[in-house]
Amino acid sequence: MRIPITMCHGIRPAGEKPLTVEHLDRLVGIAAELGFESIGYDALAAWRDGVGMLPERPIMFDFDHPVRSMGYEVREVLAKYGYSGNLFIYTGPLDPTWKGPQPGTSDTDDLLTWDELGTLRESGWSIGAHTSSHPDLSALSIKDPSGEMLREELDRCNDAIQRHLGFLPKDFAFTSTTWSSAAEAEVMKRYRFGRLWIIGSEDKADGKPIRYADLVGIPGPDEADGGPPSAARYITIESHPYRLPSMELQQLVHEPAAFRRYLEGALVE
Numbered sequence: 001m002r003i004p005i006t007m008c009h010g011i012r013p014a015g016e017k018p019l020t021v022e023h024l025d026r027l028v029g030i031a032a033e034l035g036f037e038s039i040g041y042d043a044l045a046a047w048r049d050g051v052g053m054l055p056e057r058p059i060m061f062d063f064d065h066p067v068r069s070m071g072y073e074v075r076e077v078l079a080k081y082g083y084s085g086n087l088f089i090y091t092g093p094l095d096p097t098w099k100g101p102q103p104g105t106s107d108t109d110d111l112l113t114w115d116e117l118g119t120l121r122e123s124g125w126s127i128g129a130h131t132s133s134h135p136d137l138s139a140l141s142i143k144d145p146s147g148e149m150l151r152e153e154l155d156r157c158n159d160a161i162q163r164h165l166g167f168l169p170k171d172f173a174f175t176s177t178t179w180s181s182a183a184e185a186e187v188m189k190r191y192r193f194g195r196l197w198i199i200g201s202e203d204k205a206d207g208k209p210i211r212y213a214d215l216v217g218i219p220g221p222d223e224a225d226g227g228p229p230s231a232a233r234y235i236t237i238e239s240h241p242y243r244l245p246s247m248e249l250q251q252l253v254h255e256p257a258a259f260r261r262y263l264e265g266a267l268v269e
């Protein structure tokens with residue numbers, strides 16, 4: 001079983017590989033046409049633990065950041081095909097008690113409210129953790145070897161979600177393409193899964209560049225499209241539960257033909 005998993009930051013109509021509502025609809029429609037059914041992390045965990053079955057063609061639609069389009073356009077496109085997604089949120093800008101740094105990402109202007117996030121969850125989406133201020137986790141491991149800032153980032157994110165939505169997140173998405181062994185160790189204490197993000201072939205880990213394929217232990221050369229080996233792009237029963245992949249929709253699989261090839265690649269043994 002190979003489970004394709006996509007990622008994006010909501011509707012982003014600008015730039016070289018824009019993700020408009022229409023384009024998202026086109027891609028998600030391809031998954032529907034091929035008979036894929038969306039699953040969340042609970043189903044993934046049950047399957048890994050041998051206590052649950054997956055649909056014949058499972059797919060995961062992951063999303064990072066609590067931006068407005070997640071609760072509206074993105075949710076509506078997925079719902080049109082009977083799908084729901086998994087959203088990972090940073091909490092700093094939504095948490096008045098957070099006095100630390102704020103995310104340096106460009107998308108903090110127009111965020112969902114906690115009420116809207118609750119509504120999204122009630123509609124069948126899962127919500128996971130993505131730190132408080134979205135730090136570069138590779139750089140942070142060098143800047144703060146004690147790990148104190150890292151633990152604060154994780155604990156305060158969990159605390160905000162618990163206070164406002166009434167549950168503790170079970171799953172975590174690493175920020176950008178950054179990772180550290182210290183962050184993974186802390187993530188393992190708090191969460192069930194950790195998810196990475198594929199936009200090319202490289203990541204940053206423990207203050208240094210690293211090939212994505214090497215980080216996740218998949219042998220072989222990178223592919224001609226500039227991304228990691230095909231096998232590294234799917235969740236399998238052998239995937240490291242804290243180094244799960246996700247394919248950015250605005251990069252390697254942006255073109256409908258490339259997206260279709262990615263999904264079809266899950267169907268071959």
Ligand SMILES: [Zn+2]
Nearest residue numbers: 064134175176
């Ligand atoms: Zn992020």
